[in-house]
Amino acid sequence: MFDFINTINLDILCITQYNVVYGELMTNESFENAILELRRGVIVLAVLSKLGEEQYGYSLINGLKEQGFEIDQGTLYPLLRRLETQGLLNSKWRIEADRPRRYYSLSAEGRVLLPRLKNEWNSIVLIMKKML
Amino acid sequence: MSNNLVDTYVLEVGRRLPKKIRADIEAEIRSILQDMLDERSQKSGKPVDEEMTLEVLKAYGSPDKVAGTYLGDRYLIGPRLYPTFILVLRIVLMVAGIGAAIGLGVALSQTIYNPYHDFQTVVTAIGNLIVTLLFVLGNVVLIFAILEWALFRADTQGNVKGLPREKAWDPRLLTRLSPPDQVKMAETILEILASFAAIVIFNFFPGIFSFGFGISGVWYIGMGNLTNVPLLSQAFFYYIPYLTLVWSLTIILDIVLLRMGHWNTAARICLIGLKVIGIMIAAFMLAGPSLLAVTTGTLTTMIGSAESAQSMLPILSQLVHLVLWLAMILGVLDVVRLTYRIITSRQLPFNIPDQNQ
Numbered sequence: 001m002f003d004f005i006n007t008i009n010l011d012i013l014c015i016t017q018y019n020v021v022y023g024e025l026m027t028n029e030s031f032e033n034a035i036l037e038l039r040r041g042v043i044v045l046a047v048l049s050k051l052g053e054e055q056y057g058y059s060l061i062n063g064l065k066e067q068g069f070e071i072d073q074g075t076l077y078p079l080l081r082r083l084e085t086q087g088l089l090n091s092k093w094r095i096e097a098d099r100p101r102r103y104y105s106l107s108a109e110g111r112v113l114l115p116r117l118k119n120e121w122n123s124i125v126l127i128m129k130k131m132l
Numbered sequence: 133m134s135n136n137l138v139d140t141y142v143l144e145v146g147r148r149l150p151k152k153i154r155a156d157i158e159a160e161i162r163s164i165l166q167d168m169l170d171e172r173s174q175k176s177g178k179p180v181d182e183e184m185t186l187e188v189l190k191a192y193g194s195p196d197k198v199a200g201t202y203l204g205d206r207y208l209i210g211p212r213l214y215p216t217f218i219l220v221l222r223i224v225l226m227v228a229g230i231g232a233a234i235g236l237g238v239a240l241s242q243t244i245y246n247p248y249h250d251f252q253t254v255v256t257a258i259g260n261l262i263v264t265l266l267f268v269l270g271n272v273v274l275i276f277a278i279l280e281w282a283l284f285r286a287d288t289q290g291n292v293k294g295l296p297r298e299k300a301w302d303p304r305l306l307t308r309l310s311p312p313d314q315v316k317m318a319e320t321i322l323e324i325l326a327s328f329a330a331i332v333i334f335n336f337f338p339g340i341f342s343f344g345f346g347i348s349g350v351w352y353i354g355m356g357n358l359t360n361v362p363l364l365s366q367a368f369f370y371y372i373p374y375l376t377l378v379w380s381l382t383i384i385l386d387i388v389l390l391r392m393g394h395w396n397t398a399a400r401i402c403l404i405g406l407k408v409i410g411i412m413i414a415a416f417m418l419a420g421p422s423l424l425a426v427t428t429g430t431l432t433t434m435i436g437s438a439e440s441a442q443s444m445l446p447i448l449s450q451l452v453h454l455v456l457w458l459a460m461i462l463g464v465l466d467v468v469r470l471t472y473r474i475i476t477s478r479q480l481p482f483n484i485p486d487q488n489q
Contacts (some may be wrong), residue, residue: 007324056161056163056167057163057164057166057167058164058167058171073164073192073193074192074193074198074201077160077161077164077201077202078201078202081157081202099163099166100159100163101163101167102159102160102163
């Protein structure tokens, strides 16, 4: 009888440990996905905010990274093209030290849009502060 | 060597991109990779070598993944058409299956009872069914893929072309749409099926329209072989491309109507156009050479009586004329009805605001 109770206790312990470990893994994965979604929401504002001065793609990635905003090349460069086709950015090729580089900067429309996006962001921050 | 690797990589990415944007993106990727290699070389204090290049290329991503980020979502049949595609596919496959089952029943009933022959007939029918279902599936996918490309494709800049943006949906539409403006789903789907079946039969199985004799001496509509007598003449088949065009346009219009859910003036005008073309084709058929391929001689061979054949042939000709006249009259009545609907359809008593204003 005593052995039987011990076996049940062991099973309960194993199940609990399994749920804690597996539950933590699931939570970490969900957390990573949620973080990605959160970042995706602000990426356009972050990129536009750095293009008041002309920059090429790689310097833009490093500039964002220095300020704590990590962004993948696979995300940034297609985004820059998309923002350009939407009329928010201008780009031009320049040859520097025998190396062609594509420089991006805010267009006139982008310069009008950026302060509006900043205001919208500030409103969202206030709302979230109240909610959280 | 490292430059060759970079060039090969860039070309592989470019191969997966449309020509319009290929050169520009290739130049950009090459520039980015050079910057990454320079940075790594400065940090490590070593010159750029093959190992470093391989690391950078691995970190940058596979050509498929990189090209995919520039292209966005691409569909053969996108989410907007997919529900209609599934609906049409289910119905068409069901009808094809039922048709094959009926065909098998007819084939079995026309043979003298023989287990081996019956087994052979069943096996052949199953084979034909599989082929038919695959053929139908392929054609439905092709039609919808063409519709997706024509209506909803995105250009290389990611802007979606096609139908005008939807207006904001108003629940009041549910009660305010009068019956003539509502699209009757069952009728419309049946029309799609009938048009599709007509395209397939008249273009790929014209031999169905022939007479022949079964083993038991019973007439049957055959699939065309040396013993069969063709029913329709070359004069009829001359019009098949034009009829195919009308049927295809009918299918497209019906699919658009199914998606909209209601008739509007533009749709009615399109249908009037199709009806007018149909009337003209019927008129040309009526005025042209005989559409029947049977002659007194072939009928005599089949029936066995020259007298009966002589009296039957004019009846068959008159029947064809009657069908054509009926088609024209019904077409004219449809045109009149649709014109009346266009004139009398009132504006809805409220405006549906444009979502994009």
